[in-house]
Amino acid sequence: MRMIVTTSHKPSRQQVLRALKLAKRLNVKYVSRRHLVSRKGEALLIVESDKISALKDGKRLFFHPSLAIIRRANIRSGERDYLIESLNLRGNERVLDCTLGLGSEAILIAHFLPNGKVIGLENSTLIEIIVEEGMKHMKYSQKWVEEAVKRIEIFKADYKEYIRKTKEKFDCVYVDPMFEHPSYNSSAINCLRPFADNSTVDANDIEIMKRIAKKRVVVKARWNDSIFERYDFDHVIGSPKSGIGYGVIVI
Ligand SMILES: C[S@@+](CC[C@H](N)C(=O)[O-])C[C@H]1O[C@@H](n2cnc3c(N)ncnc32)[C@H](O)[C@@H]1O
Incomplete structure (x- = not known):
């Protein structure tokens, strides 16, 4: 599965740093949200202010107890x-x-x-x-x-x-x-x-x-x-x- 790390819109500096760190750890590309064009079948790992979520083909996943x-x-x-x-x-x-x-x-x-x-x-x-x-x-x-x-x-x-x-x-x-x-x-x-x-x-x-x-x-x-x-x-x-x-x- 092709994976890209990005952030939510208007991210804080903290979010961008976390996303860059995550992309490095996973050895995948980081793309800033502003420049992102997502493709079918591609999974986005999105660093948000309060959580990390995944988005693929319109389906969203995040942790909740x-x-x-x-x-x-x-x-x-x-x-x-x-x-x-x-x-x-x-x-x-x-x-x-x-x-x-x-x-x-x-x-x-x-x-x-x-x-x-x-x-x-x-x-x-x-x-x-x-x-x-x-x-x-x-x-x-x-x-x-x-x-x-x-x-x-x-x-x-x-x-x-x-x-x-x-x-x-x-x-x-x-x-x-x-x-x-x-x-x-x-x-x-x-x-x-x-x-x-x-x-x-x-x-x-x-x-x-x-x-x-x-x-x-x-x-x-x-x-x-x-x-x-x-x-x-x-x-x-x-x-x-x-x-x-x-x-x-x-x-
Ligand atoms: C039905 S879900 C488990 C739900 C979990 N009990 C809960 O409370 O959320 C099955 C999970 O096991 C993972 N899984 C399936 N085969 C696995 C394997 N061989 N090794 C580790 N994880 C696996 C899947 O990716 C999926 O996330």
């Missing part, structure tokens, strides 16, 4: 959260989130780890940068989100390589790949789609995850995803209404 905030509110009002249930956390674990995406689930998991940590991997450079920078610079209106993001460490990596190379062990390993049969109902995932890695998780990957996990491996997929036929999980939980299941392996 709103989904984590909704899910935590639902849990507090007594609703079940199948991800949190499936991880069975005590609060001091190290959790490897293989597919960080917009980081909503990483934030929710980190909230339940007051003495633990989430290591988040993301293979899309654009998504990784937007979320890493967003988490670092956002002015949070909720204290618990501000605290949770401090317990998340992010790496640009393909989890398929990472899990095969790492010498580390994690208490839990979680993977939430792009769905095999997308539903297009989630606006957050729809924004992610043009920038995301669409690779699927396979049985070999899960076997490797089992080797590096001390307690649990959890795989999220839609109920009609073939992974639930291809892999024999210890149990699968989730609500039939949402159409999403969490396949759980207890180590």
Whole structure:
């Protein structure tokens, strides 16, 4: 994907410097917004005053913790959260989130780890940068989100390589790949789609995850995803209404 770094209109000197630094780090071109002519299929990484966003073919992506905030509110009002249930956390674990995406689930998991940590991997450079920078610079209106993001460490990596190379062990390993049969109902995932890695998780990957996990491996997929036929999980939980299941392996 061709990528260009720019700023929003009428940028401050600070924004321009940040954009230049980002372009150098990514080894891509910086073009000042005034001189920018964007082409189809090209991704723009835009340094704004308060965040970094990506724009491609009219689709815009930026970091926001709103989904984590909704899910935590639902849990507090007594609703079940199948991800949190499936991880069975005590609060001091190290959790490897293989597919960080917009980081909503990483934030929710980190909230339940007051003495633990989430290591988040993301293979899309654009998504990784937007979320890493967003988490670092956002002015949070909720204290618990501000605290949770401090317990998340992010790496640009393909989890398929990472899990095969790492010498580390994690208490839990979680993977939430792009769905095999997308539903297009989630606006957050729809924004992610043009920038995301669409690779699927396979049985070999899960076997490797089992080797590096001390307690649990959890795989999220839609109920009609073939992974639930291809892999024999210890149990699968989730609500039939949402159409999403969490396949759980207890180590
Ligand atoms: C469905 S989204 C994850 C959403 C995430 N759980 C959240 O709460 O926002 C899947 C993400 O995983 C990333 N991804 C897919 N395959 C990957 C791989 N092999 N290694 C690392 N990241 C991957 C995609 O780029 C995408 O951002």
